[in-house]
Amino acid sequence: MSLKQGRFVERTVVYVGAVLVFLLVAFPLYGVVLTSLQREEDVRSTNVNFFPTYVTFEHFAEVLRPGHIVPIREAMTNSIVISALTAVVTVTLALPATYALTRLRLPGRRFIIAALIAVYLFPTLLFVLPIYIQAVQWGLTDTFQGLLIPYVAFSLPFTIWILRGFLESLPVEIEEAAQLDGCNQLQLFTQIVVPLMRPGLVAGLLMVFILAWVEFLTPLLFTSDLKILPVSLGLYRSTYDIKIGQLAAAAVLTALPVLALTTLFQRMITEVITAGAHR
Amino acid sequence: MIQSVPQQVASLPAGSHRVGLHPRTRFALLLVAPALLVVAAVYLYPAALTLVFSVAEVDLATFGVDRFVGFQHYLRVLRDPTLQAVAGRSVYFGGLVALLTLVLGFAIALLLSRPFIGRGLLRVVVLLPWAVPPVVSGVLWGQIYAAEYGFLNGFLRALGGEGRTIWLGEPTQALHALIIAEAWRAMPLSALFLLAGLQTLPDGIYEAAALDGAGVLRRFRDMTLPLMMPIALPVLIFQFVAASKAFDVIYVLTRGGPGNGTTTLNYLVYQQAFERLEFGPASATAYTLTILTLLVIGVFVFLRWRLGVRSGETAA
Structure with missing residues (x-):
């Protein structure tokens, strides 16, 4: 086989592979979008259509109507508030901790870092059980705080891990120079490190927001009140008895904000994830 | 990963050794304390409590320990064929x-x-x-x-x-x-x-x-x-x-x-705890899953090591 033929074969394999991967990964998403845009009788037909001949937004209009059994509008508002709050609180807690664990002299530093990774080995339910009991005893179920505490706690180790990747990639010389210029420890942290960490903080906020948005187990156990229902649980509620088209529309609405964020910030998210792989 | 902490750079103000800790260390503790408190409250304490629950019967009225039953819950996973199937399936x-x-x-x-x-x-x-x-x-x-x-x-x-x-x-x-x-x-x-x-x-x-x-x-x-x-x-x-x-x-x-x-096993923890309210068995199942996970990781690492030895590869 000549080099030219080899190139041709290689290129064919690449494009066939690319199309296959695209179909495999994207089809489930396409399927739910398609369902949300078709009339109910066509959705339920055994004559499954893979390509639409028309498009209808009736399911979206229905699901977004106030008073619909799936409170998707309220749930989305709740989720925006809870996810944003979780992101801000988590990053605020994680940032100073990351700095101390990465750059400062701290007894047991290695142990703490190892422990933060080790919690990941335990099933979440192992921690959730006592937290649930405590929440019941303190009357924290069905409250924003009751949701916020586990949300923040469960994303904290992960966030410290992300921020550490960023901090380690910053040259320590800048901090050393600032110290020589007479910065005290607090100034060094607030005026030098925090501004340098800004891209990392944005990435951290983004990742925690997404993870809080998709969280399901915590709201499942900690909320029953419709007033604070986050969107993932709201959607789940709708799986009881509802038109399939409407369920698909609700699913699309639930996924849309995080998928939009992921598409917009794909590069940043990929960098955060792969930075972890290098360590 | 090289940690270069320039300790000699910071000139320490006099009288800062009152607590016996280096002031830089004290500052570091201050920064890490809030996060560690959250971690302790939401990971450490619950993990300890679940461990206690796993060898006990839990009183549902008080959520306290009713009586200790030893490793009974764990042994059930080892003996009960249904639970063995669940573990294998996991x-x-x-x-x-x-x-x-x-x-x-x-x-x-x-x-x-x-x-x-x-x-x-x-x-x-x-x-x-x-x-x-x-x-x-x-x-x-x-x-x-x-x-x-x-x-x-x-x-x-x-x-x-x-x-x-x-x-x-x-x-x-x-x-x-x-x-x-x-x-x-x-x-x-x-x-x-x-x-x-x-x-x-x-x-x-x-x-x-x-x-x-x-x-x-x-x-x-x-x-x-x-x-x-x-x-x-x-x-x-x-x-x-x-x-x-x-x-x-x-x-x-x-x-x-x-x-x-x-x-x-993970789903069983949920069923036991939140559908049947059997907190003791649920805790034991959660720990069984953890132990099983560690065992499998151990097997992975061992296999990798064996493969490395056979192909004459030098450790990285």
């Missing part, structure tokens, strides 16, 4: 999801590591399942597996098949349907980890090998695969741990059924 589920995401992720990473038209788009698409809320994942896979109007059966009919299978109606099929759904959502992380790994491989040796006449397949078999082994193992472990903790997809698609055909 390992099978986690292992197969991990393996699937590894193979798929590696193929995708290889693809994305070379330039082609549309690569930018594919990079975005490949990441998307990671951000799909698990419940949405449940809904969309539910539509794929649905018996009457599902896409999978529709596709099979379009190919001329019968297309009447009730995918989630039979335990073994349902389990594998869940494995595929979970692998779909977990695949992006594997692909990205492996892609990052591929990009760390030196280009020079490839060029040298190509000049020496090594074809694409030989370069892949003799260079890419062995070089990627050290990266594949952490990915496998990561995905195994993640998959053995899968909850949402099981809850939304099958609720552990039919029968208990898709009940894994």
Whole structure:
């Protein structure tokens, strides 16, 4: 086989592979979008259509109507508030901790870092059980705080891990120079490190927001009140008895904000994830 | 990873040694304390309490320990054939999801590591399942597996098949349907980890090998695969741990059924704790899952070590 033929074969394999991967990964998403845009009788037909001949937004209009059994509008508002709050609180807690664990002299530093990774080995339910009991005893179920505490706690180790990747990639010389210029420890942290960490903080906020948005187990156990229902649980509620088209529309609405964020910030998210792989 | 903390640089103000701690250390403690308090309250304390619960009967009125029963709950997992099946299923589920995401992720990473038209788009698409809320994942896979109007059966009919299978109606099929759904959502992380790994491989040796006449397949078999082994193992472990903790997809698609055909240890913890309110057994199941996870990781590491020894590879 000549080099030219080899190139041709290689290129064919690449494009066939690319199309296959695209179909495999994207089809489930396409399927739910398609369902949300078709009339109910066509959705339920055994004559499954893979390509639409028309498009209808009736399911979206229905699901977004106030008073619909799936409170998707309220749930989305709740989720925006809870996810944003979780992101801000988590990053605020994680940032100073990351700095101390990465750059400062701290007894047991290695142990703490190892422990933060080790919690990941335990099933979440192992921690959730006592937290649930405590929440019941303190009357924290069905409250924003009751949701916020586990949300923040469960994303904290992960966030410290992300921020550490960023901090380690910053040259320590800048901090050393600032110290020589007479910065005290607090100034060094607030005026030098925090501004340098800004891209990392944005990435951290983004990742925690997404993870809080998709969280399901915590709201499942900690909320029953419709007033604070986050969107993932709201959607789940709708799986009881509802038109399939409407369920698909609700699913699309639930996924849309995080998928939009992921598409917009794909590069940043990929960098955060792969930075972890290098360590 | 070199920590260069210039301790000599900071000139210490006089009288700062009152507490006996270096002021830099005190500052560090101050910074790390809030996060550690949260971690202690939400991880350490609950883990300890669950450990106590796992050897006790829990009084549901007070949520306190009613009486201690020793390792009875643990022994039940070892003796009861139903629970043994659940444990085995957990390992099978986690292992197969991990393996699937590894193979798929590696193929995708290889693809994305070379330039082609549309690569930018594919990079975005490949990441998307990671951000799909698990419940949405449940809904969309539910539509794929649905018996009457599902896409999978529709596709099979379009190919001329019968297309009447009730995918989630039979335990073994349902389990594998869940494995595929979970692998779909977990695949992006594997692909990205492996892609990052591929990009760390030196280009020079490839060029040298190509000049020496090594074809694409030989370069892949003799260079890419062995070089990627050290990266594949952490990915496998990561995905195994993640998959053995899968909850949402099981809850939304099958609720552990039919029968208990898709009940894994993690799902059993939920059933015991929140459906049957058996906090003691639930805690023991949670710890059994943790121990089992550690054991499997141990086996992975051991196999990797054996493989390394056999191929005469020197430790990195």
